[in-house]
Amino acid sequence: MVYKCENEGGVPDVPSHRLDPIDRKILSELQADGRMTNVELAKRVGISAPPCLRRVRTLEEQGFIRGYHADVDPRELGFEVQVFAMVGLQSQAEADLSAFEERCRNWPLVRECHMLNGEVDFVLKCVAPDLSTFQTFLTSQLLTAPNVGSVKTSLVIRGAKDEPGVPFEVLEERLSKSA
Amino acid sequence: MVYKCENEGGVPDVPSHRLDPIDRKILSELQADGRMTNVELAKRVGISAPPCLRRVRTLEEQGFIRGYHADVDPRELGFEVQVFAMVGLQSQAEADLSAFEERCRNWPLVRECHMLNGEVDFVLKCVAPDLSTFQTFLTSQLLTAPNVGSVKTSLVIRGAKDEPGVPFEVLEERLSKSA
DNA sequence: CAGTTGCGCGCAATAATATTTCGCAAAAGC
DNA sequence: GCTTTTGCGAAATATTATTGCGCGCAACTG
The missing domain is CATH 3.30.70.920 (Lrp/AsnC effector binding domain/regulation of amino acid metabolism (RAM) domain)
Structure with missing residues (x-):
């Protein structure tokens, strides 16, 4: 869970140490599918809907989530x-x-x-x-x-990979080692 | 509106000519805020909720929308x-x-x-x-x-701009000229 | 030019989901 | 060991998504 440290718009101290495994799972799931319903998300991270939604809101407020975007296909839209x-x-x-x-x-x-x-x-x-x-x-x-x-x-001749965001796998691996 | 040409998984012919102004507005809005509720979206594009949702679904099926993603802040998560x-x-x-x-x-x-x-x-x-x-x-x-x-x-020393997707402004400008 | 068809809209009803409220329990602090 | 704090989840309520029509318009047809 994110600790709501109210350090006056200041710089966050120790980044992802403030996130527990559930928060990281939430971020990971929303990065993969940003339109998932809250109930589905709650089911996946293993808690009930209300606390799940609270966590999401907090993650948004704290800046871990900067926004949500539809991934539109440039080619289909005529950007060749x-x-x-x-x-x-x-x-x-x-x-x-x-x-x-x-x-x-x-x-x-x-x-x-x-x-x-x-x-x-x-x-x-x-x-x-x-x-x-x-x-x-x-x-x-x-x-x-x-x-x-x-x-x-x-x-660009052709695109081979275009993944949004960060690799949570790497984050988890890293956290499990330092534990 | 998207014409549902069933050309058997083939290549789409003339890209965005299959999209009317409402579809483009939908894409533009969802690119900017992928978690907008359908009612809000419908309000913004000027139609009622049901047809709006139908359009979104069609845009998804046709591949104009490839997915939705939360935009997570790499730095906050420890990716420096x-x-x-x-x-x-x-x-x-x-x-x-x-x-x-x-x-x-x-x-x-x-x-x-x-x-x-x-x-x-x-x-x-x-x-x-x-x-x-x-x-x-x-x-x-x-x-x-x-x-x-x-x-x-x-x-990367610092990021100066990082906009997702495509500039719809350019698309509109272009379509208005060719009209 | 009237009849017909196809298509997309919006209204109204229903099903899901989001969101709030509240009480409880476990962990942290004293 | 007893408050205080923090977060969970059940239940109630408010919003939203989704479905099922019927209508109107525009293109096609005879």
């Missing part, structure tokens, strides 16, 4: 193209990094933006209805954005 | 490390590509695996509880896997 873009900036000053991140947040075609260590500064995951749409975005938006030095793009 | 790995193989024969993909599917730390064009063959998105766990995986699993030529890893 997926691209990874490796971006290098000219200046790595914090203000410039933030400015670029903010720009990414405003580009709908950019779904993910992660700052990296090493020679490349950012990796972007992009989707687009077709190649020409992406090319237009690339040349008229990304490449011409302030402070952008180099961009290397790679088209 | 996120890494992108660019992998080059020695042989790009189809059998060897497939073999590597299958291997990725069995590695829990690897959450995503995409085949790319260009010099790099695959990009992998990995998570791990800490750096040493990842290093162990890297050296004793990934680097020693058959046919793996080169691996360049980049640690």
Whole structure:
């Protein structure tokens, strides 16, 4: 069970030590099927519905669960193209990094933006209805954005694995060892 | 509304042309909040609950919705490390590509695996509880896997954007132009 | 142009589910 | 050993999901 430590919006202390096996099972089940009914979930984790729902609410409030999303198929919707873009900036000053991140947040075609260590500064995951749409975005938006030095793009030929979230198996394994 | 063309498990013909504005709104709403109740969803898309639920079911069956997932916070759960790995193989024969993909599917730390064009063959998105766990995986699993030529890893310093799914705004814009 | 058919909507009824309330019991603290 | 705390579960209530019609509209047909 999650201990409701009210540390004023502060940083959580020791992450998953605050979760008991039932909480972890709940998270695992909801990660696999986010629309499961509460009664079904309760059945699976081995407690009755009311406490199960309380746990879910608490997990949501504490930020362990950030939200729920339908997993829509991009291809079926006409987004045929997926691209990874490796971006290098000219200046790595914090203000410039933030400015670029903010720009990414405003580009709908950019779904993910992660700052990296090493020679490349950012990796972007992009989707687009077709190649020409992406090319237009690339040349008229990304490449011409302030402070952008180099961009290397790679088209996704095919997806081999795309699992959401985290591997709970690894977490359990790890917790059983440290016990 | 989705036309229930029963083309025997075949490839869908013209993707989102089979979806009317209400269907797209449904997908958009469920992508943003996958646990929304059906009544709330119906209210938002402007129809009553029963037809709304029927549409959702159809969208699920037709594969537009692949599933629902709780979005759990990796950090809160003790997964402190996120890494992108660019992998080059020695042989790009189809059998060897497939073999590597299958291997990725069995590695829990690897959450995503995409085949790319260009010099790099695959990009992998990995998570791990800490750096040493990842290093162990890297050296004793990934680097020693058959046919793996080169691996360049980049640690994620910070995440700037991480939106699930597709930008419906782009889809709507596109459909309004072609009309 | 009236008749017919197919399709999707919404109303109303029913079945499930979510959510609240409350009392009890076990673990933690004193 | 006795409070205090914490979380469970049964029961009651409120919401929601789901099913079963009948209606209207638009396309097709004769």
